[in-house]
Amino acid sequence: MLQTVRRSARDGLDDLMETLRGNYRTAILGWQEIATRYQRSRVGPFWLTINKGVLIAALSLVFGTLFGLEVDYFIPYLAIGLILWTFIAATLGDGCRAFSDSAGTILHVRIPLSTLVAIALYRNILILAHNAVIIPLVFLLFLRPVGWEALLALPGLALLWLNLGWMCLLLAVICARFRDVTEIVNNVLQVLFYLTPIIWTMDLIRDRVQMIWVVLNPFYHLIEVIRAPLLGEPVAAVSWLVTATLALAGWALALPFFGHYRKRVPYWL
Amino acid sequence: MSATPASIELRHVGVQFPVFNAATLSLKNRVLSSVTGGRIQRERDRHVLVRGLDDLSFQLQAGDRVGLIGHNGSGKTTLLRVLAGIYTPTEGEVRIRGQAMALINIGLGIDPEATGRENIWLRSAMMGIPPQQTRACMDEIIEFSGLGEFIDMPFRTYSSGMQMRLAFSVSTATQPQILIMDEWLSTGDEAFRTKAEARMNDMLANTEIMILASHDPNLIRHTCSRVLWLEHGQIRQDGPPETVIPAYFG
Numbered sequence: 001m002l003q004t005v006r007r008s009a010r011d012g013l014d015d016l017m018e019t020l021r022g023n024y025r026t027a028i029l030g031w032q033e034i035a036t037r038y039q040r041s042r043v044g045p046f047w048l049t050i051n052k053g054v055l056i057a058a059l060s061l062v063f064g065t066l067f068g069l070e071v072d073y074f075i076p077y078l079a080i081g082l083i084l085w086t087f088i089a090a091t092l093g094d095g096c097r098a099f100s101d102s103a104g105t106i107l108h109v110r111i112p113l114s115t116l117v118a119i120a121l122y123r124n125i126l127i128l129a130h131n132a133v134i135i136p137l138v139f140l141l142f143l144r145p146v147g148w149e150a151l152l153a154l155p156g157l158a159l160l161w162l163n164l165g166w167m168c169l170l171l172a173v174i175c176a177r178f179r180d181v182t183e184i185v186n187n188v189l190q191v192l193f194y195l196t197p198i199i200w201t202m203d204l205i206r207d208r209v210q211m212i213w214v215v216l217n218p219f220y221h222l223i224e225v226i227r228a229p230l231l232g233e234p235v236a237a238v239s240w241l242v243t244a245t246l247a248l249a250g251w252a253l254a255l256p257f258f259g260h261y262r263k264r265v266p267y268w269l
Numbered sequence: 270m271s272a273t274p275a276s277i278e279l280r281h282v283g284v285q286f287p288v289f290n291a292a293t294l295s296l297k298n299r300v301l302s303s304v305t306g307g308r309i310q311r312e313r314d315r316h317v318l319v320r321g322l323d324d325l326s327f328q329l330q331a332g333d334r335v336g337l338i339g340h341n342g343s344g345k346t347t348l349l350r351v352l353a354g355i356y357t358p359t360e361g362e363v364r365i366r367g368q369a370m371a372l373i374n375i376g377l378g379i380d381p382e383a384t385g386r387e388n389i390w391l392r393s394a395m396m397g398i399p400p401q402q403t404r405a406c407m408d409e410i411i412e413f414s415g416l417g418e419f420i421d422m423p424f425r426t427y428s429s430g431m432q433m434r435l436a437f438s439v440s441t442a443t444q445p446q447i448l449i450m451d452e453w454l455s456t457g458d459e460a461f462r463t464k465a466e467a468r469m470n471d472m473l474a475n476t477e478i479m480i481l482a483s484h485d486p487n488l489i490r491h492t493c494s495r496v497l498w499l500e501h502g503q504i505r506q507d508g509p510p511e512t513v514i515p516a517y518f519g
Contacts, residue, residue, distance in 0.1 A: 025394045104377055105378070105395065110369070
């Protein structure tokens with residue numbers, strides 16, 4: 001049993017290493033969709049950024065008023081959370097479709113399957129980079145100071161990205177076999193959006209809800225390790241611990257799982 | 270050209286496909302049927318296993334030009350995919366030495382919105398050709414396609430002949446050790462076809478192992494030195510074209 005797991009993990013790792021060695025593939029194919037958007041209109045993916053900006057403004061107005069929050073804290077808080085959530089949801093959605101939508105490629109060219117997942121991740125990072133432009137603009141608008149501790153958001157982003165990596169790898173395999181999982185994941189993400197402090201803050205619920213229900217949600221920590229440093233707040237040790245452990249445990253699970261099933265994926269398409 | 274000569278070895282290779290229907294592709298149904306334990310449900314859900322290849326064993330060495338014949342559903346495409354390293358057999362062992370390239374769908378990876386030049390990058394990346402090599406081949410590919418100024422226009426604005434010419438030019442720009450084809454590539458107008466034919470022959474001469482699936486007896490006779498006749502996923506006959514082709518085409 002242990003031996004099978006180890007062999008599968010090595011198989012999965014081999015595939016992953018091949019993707020890393022052929023990173024030009026990920027770069028060229030991942031950039032393509034963005035390039036197409038630039039071709040259709042000069043502002044390209046910034047159209048999405050503009051949409052996001054409008055959404056943030058509207059939500060800030062509604063919820064800020066509703067909850068009676070200070071706008072110079074709430075709007076930056078909401079902007080960061082919403083942009084990160086969009087990134088998370090879009091990446092996981094693309095991860096689900098990474099294999100099932102690439103049947104043509106998988107059945108005609110020998111390509112490491114993890115490359116297709118890497119393409120989905122890379123493309124969404126590029127879109128995130130476009131959307132993230134809103135954050136400094138919002139900070140500027142409210143003249144919010146940014147300290148050196150904001151740099152802690154970078155390891156936070158790396159941890160988020162690592163976690164999305166194993167989630168996508170796992171989901172890509174499962175969704176290739178069970179096509180309805182894509183829909184299930186979408187539904188779960190929709191619910192999680194409301195359960196995660198993005199459009200509401202922890203302070204608002206402190207008296208009404210047991211904290212444990214929020215703390216159990218890994219997505220809270222994944223967002224917190226990026227949002228808190230940017231807002232100049234200390235990151236709770238538990239958040240670093242949860243995100244790092246989740247990344248380790250997740251990869252330890254996803255690698256043998258992927259290694260075991262990757263040979264079956266072409267037959268499922 | 271790589272130092273180690275190409276070789277392919279199949280030992281007792283078998284491939285079994287699960288054939289899924291809408292019900293078996295659904296996790297919800299899977300969970301429901303295990304919860305309700307409904308027997309009828311389970312009977313209907315049991316997916317069918319189709320045997321694509323059955324206990325195939327053969328060896329190919331550098332210099333082999335193999336023609337693959339057989340009726341539809343005899344396992345030709347499945348075997349091509351095994352040889353290209355796309356399918357990992359469910360039974361037996363495959364050993365492929367040398368870098369293989371499948372020219373099965375030459376339009377794959379093309380984005381109609383992108384320009385011709387961008388599509389050269391895309392298609393090359395898809396085939397696993399490193400960027401240095403693509404850069405080195407770029408001018409030659411553009412020249413061969415005969416697209417001229419059009420190379421910087423979006424692919425969707427091309428006539429179908431131009432689209433085929435570009436796809437052909439990129440796909441045949443690099444020389445693989447092992448070349449895998451499903452039918453011969455021929456394309457374009459008269460002038461381009463002659464040029465394309467010359468390039469295909471050139472490629473064929475320089476490739477170490479060629480595997481070509483085809484329904485055309487003349488093509489097989491002209492290009493292959495060995496013919497594998499597949500039937501129900503097994504080798505019905507294996508020999509030189511002079512003996513296998515008359516036996517198959519009758």
